[in-house]
Amino acid sequence: MILGNFLMAVGMVLNTILNLYFWIVIGSAVLSWVNPDPYNPIVRFLRGATEPVYYRIRRVVPLYFGGIDFTPLVVLLGIQFLQAFLVNSLYQMAARMGGQNTSGFLL
Numbered sequence: 571m572i573l574g575n576f577l578m579a580v581g582m583v584l585n586t587i588l589n590l591y592f593w594i595v596i597g598s599a600v601l602s603w604v605n606p607d608p609y610n611p612i613v614r615f616l617r618g619a620t621e622p623v624y625y626r627i628r629r630v631v632p633l634y635f636g637g638i639d640f641t642p643l644v645v646l647l648g649i650q651f652l653q654a655f656l657v658n659s660l661y662q663m664a665a666r667m668g669g670q671n672t673s674g675f676l677l
Contacts, residue, residue: 574667581660585653592649594619599642620645 598620606613624641627633633640 571668574664577660577664577667581657581664584660585657588649588653588657591619592646595642595645595649602639602642 594616598616601613601616608614620642623645627641627644631644633644
């Protein structure tokens with residue numbers, strides 16, 4: 571039961587982190603449509619949080635077609651895949667081990 575609760579907690583934290591990063595990628599993509607001040611702390615944070623991931627993806631597969639960069643779309647799809655596969659797998663493993671969700675009911 572303790573391991574089940576641990577796996578449930580890991581799944582919930584991972585899901586929250588993936589949701590936050592999803593919105594960071596959205597914000598970064600929206601900023602790429604305008605010419606923001608590069609010294610703005612928000613712009614610097616968004617670029618700093620997304621460019622390392624974008625760089626790794628661009629290095630493997632160039633996703634710049636017709637003046638449009640599709641790298642953020644690939645990152646968003648990757649996040650969706652991780653939530654559907656990894657997070658749900660953790661939840662299912664936790665349920666099999668007797669873990670409880672936040673409402674206190676067995677899964």
